Amino acid sequence: MTVDGKYANLVATVKEECKDASEEEIAEEFRRYEEEFLIPPEDALRSVIRKFQTIAGIDVTGSSSARASPPSAKKVDRFADLGSDDRNVTVEVAVVSYTPRMQKMKNGEERQIAFGWIEDNPWESGDKRERWDYKDWGGHSQNLAPGSVVRLEGVSVNEWNDKKSININRTSRISVLREGGQANPERTDEPISIEKASQSDGFVNIVARVLSTKNDVIVKRDGSGQLNVVRGRLADETGSIGMLSWSEFDHEPGTLLKIEGASIRRFRETPEVNIGDTTRVEVYHDNSFASMDELASTKKSTISGLRNGMRDVEITLQVESWYKRSFTAKDGSERVVRSGDVMDPTGRCRLTAWCDFDPAPGDFIHLNEARVQSWQGSPDLVIDDISQATNLESPPWEKIDPDDHWVNVGLTELVAGGTRRGIRTEGSIVLVTGDSGIIERCTVQLQDRDRKCRKRLRDGVCVDCGPQRGEEDLRIRMVLDDGISNVSLLLSKEPAEHFLGMTQAEVSEMISRDGQDSFLSSVREKALGRSVSVNGLALIDDQGAMLLADSVQDDGMSASTAAEKAIERWGVVM
Numbered sequence: 001m002t003v004d005g006k007y008a009n010l011v012a013t014v015k016e017e018c019k020d021a022s023e024e025e026i027a028e029e030f031r032r033y034e035e036e037f038l039i040p041p042e043d044a045l046r047s048v049i050r051k052f053q054t055i056a057g058i059d060v061t062g063s064s065s066a067r068a069s070p071p072s073a074k075k076v077d078r079f080a081d082l083g084s085d086d087r088n089v090t091v092e093v094a095v096v097s098y099t100p101r102m103q104k105m106k107n108g109e110e111r112q113i114a115f116g117w118i119e120d121n122p123w124e125s126g127d128k129r130e131r132w133d134y135k136d137w138g139g140h141s142q143n144l145a146p147g148s149v150v151r152l153e154g155v156s157v158n159e160w161n162d163k164k165s166i167n168i169n170r171t172s173r174i175s176v177l178r179e180g181g182q183a184n185p186e187r188t189d190e191p192i193s194i195e196k197a198s199q200s201d202g203f204v205n206i207v208a209r210v211l212s213t214k215n216d217v218i219v220k221r222d223g224s225g226q227l228n229v230v231r232g233r234l235a236d237e238t239g240s241i242g243m244l245s246w247s248e249f250d251h252e253p254g255t256l257l258k259i260e261g262a263s264i265r266r267f268r269e270t271p272e273v274n275i276g277d278t279t280r281v282e283v284y285h286d287n288s289f290a291s292m293d294e295l296a297s298t299k300k301s302t303i304s305g306l307r308n309g310m311r312d313v314e315i316t317l318q319v320e321s322w323y324k325r326s327f328t329a330k331d332g333s334e335r336v337v338r339s340g341d342v343m344d345p346t347g348r349c350r351l352t353a354w355c356d357f358d359p360a361p362g363d364f365i366h367l368n369e370a371r372v373q374s375w376q377g378s379p380d381l382v383i384d385d386i387s388q389a390t391n392l393e394s395p396p397w398e399k400i401d402p403d404d405h406w407v408n409v410g411l412t413e414l415v416a417g418g419t420r421r422g423i424r425t426e427g428s429i430v431l432v433t434g435d436s437g438i439i440e441r442c443t444v445q446l447q448d449r450d451r452k453c454r455k456r457l458r459d460g461v462c463v464d465c466g467p468q469r470g471e472e473d474l475r476i477r478m479v480l481d482d483g484i485s486n487v488s489l490l491l492s493k494e495p496a497e498h499f500l501g502m503t504q505a506e507v508s509e510m511i512s513r514d515g516q517d518s519f520l521s522s523v524r525e526k527a528l529g530r531s532v533s534v535n536g537l538a539l540i541d542d543q544g545a546m547l548l549a550d551s552v553q554d555d556g557m558s559a560s561t562a563a564e565k566a567i568e569r570w571g572v573v574m
Contacts, residue, residue, distance in 0.1 A: 007031070009084070009159075010041055010048075018052040026052065040137055040167040042087065042156050073153075079120045079130045084159035089166075092151045094122035095180060096131065098144045099202035113137055114144070115203050115263070118166065122149045133163075133263075138170035148180025162227065195238035197264055198271045205260045206273070207284055208234035208241075209292065210253050211299055212312060233312055234259075234273060235295040242311055245275040251283070254292050258284040270309040270372075304346035304407070306381070307418050308374035313381065315370065316392070317342040317351065319363045320402045342381070343400050347407050348422030350380035357389050362399065364392040378419050378537060406535045411482040414538050415545045421537045425547070429527045430486065431479035437519055438508050440470030474504040478527060480534065480547065487545040489534065495549045500526070530554055 007030045014026045029051065033044035075090040076082055082089065096117035114136040119129040135158075136144060143150060153173040158165050168174070191205045213232035219225075230249040233240055234257075244265075251257060260280040262273045275281060301315045322340035329335050339352040342365075352373075359365055369388050372379045383389055406424035409417075414425050442453040442462035455462050457470040476491040476499065497503055500523065502510070511519045536549040 007041055010045055013045060014049055014052060017049050018056050018058065020056060021052040040135070040156060040158065040169060042158055042167065043169055077121060079132050079164070082157050082164065084157055084164060086157045089155050089157065090151065090153045091120065091155070092122055092149065092177065093118040093120055094129070095144050095146055095148045095150060097146055097202035098136070098141060100141065114139075114141060116144070116146075117202065132165055134166040134168060136168045138168060138172060140168060140172070140174050143174040143176050144168075145180035148176055149178040151175040151177060191258065193238040194234065194236045194241050197273070198239065198241055200264050200271075203261055203263050204273075205258075206234070206236070206262065207256070207258050207286070207289070208236050209289065209295060210251050210255045210257060211235050211240060211292070211295065212253055213243075213249065213251070231311070233299065235290075235298045237290050237295070237298070240295070240298045242270065242272040243275065244272055247275060247277050247279070249275065249281070251281070256284045256286060256289055258282050266309075270307045302346040303342075303344050303349050303422075304417075304420060306349060306372050306379040308372055308379045310372040310379070311369075313370040313372060314366075314368050315344070315381070316364065316366050316396050317344055317381075318397075318400055319351075319359045319361055319365060320348070321361055322359055324358070341402075343402065343405055343422070345397060345400070345407075347420050348405065349378065350375065352380065352382045353389070354382070354384045355386045355388075357383065357386055359389075359391060364395050366390045366392055374419075378421060378539070409538075411480065411487060412485040415485045415487055415540065417538075417540060419538060419540050423538055424533060424535050425480075425538075426531065426533050427480035427482040427486075428529060428531050429478050429489070430481045430529075432520065432524045432527055433477040433479075434520060436476045436478075436523060437474070437511055437516060438472050438504070439475050441473045442468050443471050444468060472504070472508060474507055476500070476523065480532070485545075487538075487547050489547045489549060489552075491549050491552065495536075495551050499552045499554075 007027045010030055011023050011026045014021060026048065029048050030041040030044060033039040034041050073088045073090055074086055096119060098114055098116045100114045116134055117131050118134050119131045121129050152168065155172050156167045158167050191207045194206060194208060197204045197206050211233040213230055216229050216231045217226045218229055230245040232243040234243050259275065262275050262279050264271050265274050299314050301313050320341040320343050322338065324336060324338045326334060326336050337352060337354060338357060339350060341348060342351045367381065367383060367389055370381050370383050373382050405422060407422055409423045409425050411425045411427045414423065440457040442455045442457055442465050444453045444465040446453055453462060453465055455464060457468060460467055462468050474493045474496050476496045478489040480487050480489045491499055493504055533553045534547055534549050535551045536547055539546045539548065
């Protein structure tokens with residue numbers, strides 16, 4: 001899209017009042033207000049109309065636009081309630097990031113504006129929020145500290161490339177409802193590494209080599225058309241990162257680029273460099289920068305590094321199991337999906353193939369351009385074409401025994417990372433929750449799947465399937481702690497039976513005979529203070545961390561001994 005396209009809707013509005021005005025001149029006037037006076041184009045609309053009415057000899061005092069009253073205040077709780085034409089908006093938001101940047105005006109003067117992210121519904125958990133971009137035109141840095149919750153009054157909505165954002169103007173009012181962090185983040189124009197950029201929010205400058213590019217399209221949400229984009233991958237010596245360019249991008253793989261003013265956005269859990277019309281991209285020369293061959297290793301992924309939403313994944317795997325299943329799709333067609341468990345030295349995950357790919361257990365395979373899709377919180381690999389997979393003749397590592405492949409990860413490291421299968425961690429049990437014991441699960445057969453719903457019934461009701469007659473299941477919920485971090489620990493039927501030394505039927509009988517409180521007391525007496533080793537799946541999301549145990553091994557250490565070791569470890573003097 002051209003720069004003029006940025007103002008297309010506004011130009012059309014001016015043309016309704018001034019039919020003979022030049023579209024190019026109107027767009028230039030909006031650009032002048034934005035670049036020279038730091039006035040958002042939407043807020044300059046009234047002034048631009050008046051200018052072209054005057055040029056055309058139209059009576060300004062009698063025009064419809066001149067008679068129009070200022071927009072009434074609109075107060076909303078969620079961004080979803082805002083339209084692209086809304087002005088004078090009041091909304092409470094959480095400030096995620098605030099990135100000041102010097103912008104050179106046409107007259108050569110440099111002025112500071114700021115960009116960042118805000119989230120609506122700030123008093124709720126993160127999964128109930130929507131994130132928008134914003135631009136601060138008025139120098140409100142003192143009141144827009146990252147981590148703060150603020151009330152914005154008199155702000156406006158901007159829409160470009162089918163994406164809405166918030167303009168905070170000089171006349172906007174900001175009330176701080178909860179203090180955040182540093183009010184004036186240090187601004188730097190120096191490029192940062194891709195490793196640091198991946199951990200950042202907001203706008204960054206980077207120097208990176210282009211690893212790959214491909215043209216793609218994004219369909220507009222309203223069905224009005226599509227946008228041409230370029231996807232790719234960038235790398236330096238610290239790692240690689242996906243790229244999405246909304247503007248023309250004609251740089252070949254291998255080209256070294258300096259990219260200024262790109263934004264880091266997250267698709268699901270994965271950071272991505274976004275290049276827009278304000279981003280400066282230029283060829284850079286540095287003979288000491290790593291070559292394509294040297295950067296090849298940064299492109300390769302491991303299972304432990306997979307995150308939901310990743311694209312163009314290159315990875316080597318060992319197949320643990322493989323299955324083929326036929327099903328009837330919603331359109332009535334018969335389809336086949338192949339899937340199985342795969343491993344590498346860093347962990348395990350699932351692989352799904354929507355193509356005729358049939359490796360045998362024990363085979364080593366190499367994937368290119370795979371994608372990552374989360375299922376039940378776990379980042380799993382997906383391929384769509386047979387060309388993305390290759391069977392390897394030479395093993396890249398000594399064959400892994402699937403029955404004893406658990407990657408040791410410290411509990412604190414685990415909680416700070418992403419979702420991972422096939423891990424082993426240690427800690428002490430510090431809590432057994434009151435809902436441990438016998439629960440009921442939904443038995444409804446899911447359409448297009450060969451499994452039941454299995455969600456827990458609450459008062460005989462499934463959240464998806466409604467009132468149901470459920471079937472009993474055994475579940476134990478605890479909290480595991482390593483002295484620094486803690487995580488919810490969930491034991492399903494088999495690991496719970498092994499941990500308790502009781503069958504589900506025996507637990508059910510005990511609860512029926514002695515009551516739920518008596519059962520919980522016996523579990524707490526056995527578990528609290530015990531040091532255990534857990535093998536299983538770690539689910540990490542916005543709600544926190546949870547371990548789904550395949551097995552739990554008690555190290556036999558008593559609570560008193562564990563306490564003594566903790567005192568010794570931390571140097572506590574009694």
